[in-house]
Amino acid sequence: MNTAIILQNISKYISLTQEEETYFVSLLKEKTYKNKQYLAQEGEIGKYVNFINKGCCRIFNIDKNGFEHILSFATQDYWIGDLYSIVTQKAGRFFIQTMELTEVLQISKTDLDSLYIKVPKFERMFRILAENAYVEYQNRVMQNLGFTAKERYDAFEKKYAKIKHLLPQKQIALYLGVTPEFFSRMKKKI
Amino acid sequence: MNTAIILQNISKYISLTQEEETYFVSLLKEKTYKNKQYLAQEGEIGKYVNFINKGCCRIFNIDKNGFEHILSFATQDYWIGDLYSIVTQKAGRFFIQTMELTEVLQISKTDLDSLYIKVPKFERMFRILAENAYVEYQNRVMQNLGFTAKERYDAFEKKYAKIKHLLPQKQIALYLGVTPEFFSRMKKKI
DNA sequence: CGTCTATTTGAATGTACTCAAAAGCGGTGG
């Protein structure tokens, strides 16, 4: 199991003893998903928090008219999950789907709960991760309220500079909150 | 100093010994703001996390055309602050302004940092608070992408049932992301 | 190669905005 990336990620927030590290690693399950498979679906109870070792996912929902809306993309070195469902153990609200061959490390809700108790440092790490995610979405709300489609596209390109080339236009449009048709016209003007 | 509400709030997440409670309370500063005063402003470095004992605030920003956009309202029993700025100690991005006479309890960034070290339980509490806030904003993004103005208004009414009566229409419009004029017309149709 | 999906283009439509002005409402000072 490749744990180099995740341990590197963790070291940005907390430092672990050898023992703690071993314990943490023992809770991880490696899983590989093919393209277009689901890590989570609307209505399901969230079981796992996922760390992406390799690949790319999108987190989206489907509105009452059947249209998809993308909340965010996640790629290598990102944590992803339907946090609401994982925390509350209520029906999830989102789909999390791979966009290519993707390898993740999973930690289950119950293991995470014991981890918090045995190694409280992880409270700190996930506090910081939650704070960062919160700030990200706060930004996104601000942009949705105050930016034109063009400006939102600029912000998208900055934020996802590394993966924007992989993403089909349609998916970018769903992220920006415009129709693929409109996005196509908009791009032509630039 | 009235600490009943904040201690009640904390007890929802963690339980404190008498000693821990005393220490925590010793870090709090009570402050009263008149209507329309600022707890934080864009460009300032965030110093305090605020807990609202009484009153009501709005957190908003001003876009490049001078239009205000409201990210959220906060009322009694809410924690509020420009978390990005408090955490990173970089220039804040938002204005936090009272909408009536408001009494808050403040804890400074430096005191919060020591609190995390002396009483690590607070890592847990603020982890949970950050997770909840994150889920809230995730919801908001979802609504901005997939809901019509009318549907966003319905969601607003549900979320802010307790305070929606106090809020001027204009402020509601700025929250929903429509112009006050459009909001007025929309309301008439209902 | 054929099928399926993504992208582009066109034309008509609608939702929400802009600018302008009038009406309502609350607070302040003379």
Next chain:
DNA sequence: CCACCGCTTTTGAGTACATTCAAATAGACG
């Protein structure tokens, strides 16, 4: 207490950004 001021809310008319529906074209994949 009333008059005035500033701000909010309403209403009107014209406009623009973005959507819908439809069809053609291009690309990707088995």
